[in-house]
Amino acid sequence: MLILSVLLFGQLTFPVHAAEVAVISDEIAVGFDYPWALVQLPERKAGWLVTERTGQLIHVADDGTKVQVPLQLPGLYVAGQSGLFDVILAPDFATSRWLYLSYACGTPNANTTCLARTRLSKTTPYRTQATEKLFTARPLRKGAAHYGGRMAWLPDQTLLLTLGDGFDYREQAQNLENHFGKVVRLTMTGEAPADNPFPDKTDGRIFSYGHRNSQGIVYDPTRKVIWQHEHGPRGGDELNRLQAGRNYGWPIVSLGIDYTGAMVTPYEALPGVVDPEYHWTPSLAPADMALYQGTMFPQWQGGLLITHLAGKRLQVLMPEHDTWQVAAEYRTSNEARLRAVAVADDGAIWLLTDSDNGRLLRLSAPKD
Template sequence: MPSIKSLAATLATAIVPFALAAETIHESEQASFSVETVASGLEHPWAIAFLPDGSQLVTERAGRLRVIRDGKLEKDPVAGVPEVAARGQGGLLDILLHPEFEQNRLLFLSYAHANDAGMTTRVARAELNDNNLENLEVIFEAEPRSDTTRHFAGRMVIPDDGYLYVTVGDRGEMDRAQEFGDDAGAVHRITIDGNTPDDNPFADRDDARKTLFTKGNRNIQGMTLHPETGEIWSHEHGPRGGDEVNVIEAGTNYGWPEITYGINYSGTPITDQTHKEGMAQPLHYWDPSIAPSGMAFYTGEDFPDWQGDLFVGALKMQKLVRLELDGREVTGEEDLLTDLNKRIRAVTMGADGHLWLLTDAGNGEVLKLVPTER
C-alpha cells in the first residue's frame, strides 16, 4: 500500500500539469497573453453583446438568447425570442444593442426564418426588460425566400448616422448577388423602425430594392466600425479561396461572382476575372480560404502595440488573425491561437477593454484574452 507521502507526491504531479495548462501563455509578435474561459456549455454561440450592468448576452444558433452574469452562465434563457429556423447554417445569429440602450432598452436580433415559401434572413427589434423580450417587431425580411440553408449572413452595425446596417448572404445561389431586384448578396440600410432612408444609394432605381446599400457580397459574417473614422469594415467568405476584407461604401458593387480570387469547392473556376470596371477590389484577401467570422478593431489598453489592429476569427483554419494596418492598407498579418484547435465564430471588443471570442461548437465557449508577463 503506498505511503501518504507517495500519494501526496503523485497528487502534486497530477495537479501541476493541469495548473500549467490553465495558465498557458501565448506569444504574439507584440504581446504575451493567456486565454480565460468565461463560460462554456453553449450550443454554437454566434454573437455577444455587453450590457451596461457588466453582464453579457450571447446568441445560440439553436434559437436561445443566454445571459452571463458575474462570470456565470445563467440556466434560464431570455424569454420572448422570435421563432428561429435552426437548419444548416441558419438559426439565431447576431445581436446588437441600440446606442441608447440604457434609456430605451432596445436591441436587434438577426435570424433565419422559415415558412411554406422557404427560408430567409430576418431582423427583429425588441425591448429587454428583466429576462424577457417585449414588444418584438420584425423590421426587416430579405426577399425572395429560398429553399437553401446556406449563407444567411446576418451581421449588424449602427454607425454614427443612426441607421441599422444588416448583411444578407447570397443564400448559396451566387447569381442573386448581382440581381438588384433581389435582397440577397448585399448590405442593407434601414431605420431602427424598419423604414427606408430617402438617401439610400439605389432608392431612385426602379429595378432595385430600396434598402440596398451595396451589392455583390457573397456572405459577410464579420462587420465592425473603425474606431477613428467610423467607417464600416467587413469581411466575407469566399468559396475555395477569395475571402475578402472590404470597407463598405454606399452604392458599391463588390463583384461576387463576376470577379473573385476563389474557385468552386470542386476545383473548377467560377470566373477567370479578378478585376472588372465598376467593381471594388478587396483591401485584403486570403487564398486558401480561412472561413472568416467575426471581426473587431482592438481599442483596449492591455496591449498597446495592438492598438488599431484588426482581429478576425477563422472557422476552417481555427485561429485568430491579427492584421496590422496603415490607413486602409494591410501591412502585416499574424496567426494567433492556432494551437487551440477551435473554430472562432465571433471576435468582439468587450466593454471591459478585453478582446472576447466565441467558439463554434456544440459545447461552445466564451473566451477573453488577458495580458501576462513575458
C-alpha cells in the same frame, strides 16, 4: 492552455514588424450550443448576452453563470447554417432597452434572413417583451446556407445588416431587384433611409451588392470607414472597405475557385468592381470582426480582430503602408473553430468557439 503567437512571415508573403504580445486566457463559461454572437451589457458588472444558433439567448454573468433569456422570434427557422445569428444593442439602449437580433425565418422551402428587435428588462433574471419583426429579406428561398446576418450601427443611427447569396442563388448577388448578396441599411424601425443609394430598386434598403456571405462588419470612427469581410469559395475570402452603392464583384469577380475545383469566373478584377483591401487564399473562413479600441493591448490599437472557422484562429490585422497586414494570430490548444469576437469595456478580448459545446473565453494582458 491557449497559445498566442506572432506569425513569422519568412514562410508567408507579408513582412510584419511587431513584438510578441503576452496574453492570459481564461475560460469563462462552457456548454453553449453553437454560439454565434456576443455583446456586453453596459451596466456595471451586468455581464454578456450570447446567441446560440439553435435559437437561445443566454445571459452570462461575470462569474460565468449562464441563464437563458426567454425569447420568441417570429418564424425562427433552425437547420444547417440557419438559426439565430447576431445581437447588438440599440444606440439608445440605456433608455430604450432595445436589442436587435438577426435570424433565419421561414420554412425549409421558403426561408430568408430576418431582423427583429425586442426589449430587455432592466433587472435579472432578464426577460424580453414587445418583440417585433422589422425586416424580411426578399425573395424567400430553399436551402439553409449563406444568410449573412452580422450588424453594425453607423453614426447617424442607421443599421447595416449583411445578407448572404443563398449559396444556390449566387448570380442574384449582381441583381438589384432582390436582397441576395447585399448589405442593407435600415432605420431603427426597419425603414429605408431616404439617402440610400438605390431608392428605386427593390425596397430602397440596398447599401452595397456583389457579396457572397458576409459575417463581419464594423464601423471605424477614427478612419470614418466601414470594414466588412466575407467568405469566398475555395480561396478569395475578402476584407473590404464598404462604400454606398458600390459593387463588390461576387460572382463575376473572385480570387477563389468553386468547391468542385471549377472556375467561378475568369476575372479577378473588373472595371466598376471594388477590389478587396486584403484577401485570404487559401480560405480561412472569417466569421466575425471587431475593431480594437481598448487600452489593455496598446500594440493593437486601431487594429481589426478577425475570427476564423476553417482557419481555427484569431488574427490581428494592423495597417501598414496603406494596406492591412497580419500582425499576430492566436489559436486554442485544441484547434477550436473560432466564431465570435468582442472587445470589453476594459480592453480585454472575448471569444466564442464554434461547436455544440462552445466556450466563452477571455484574453487579457498580464498584470505588472
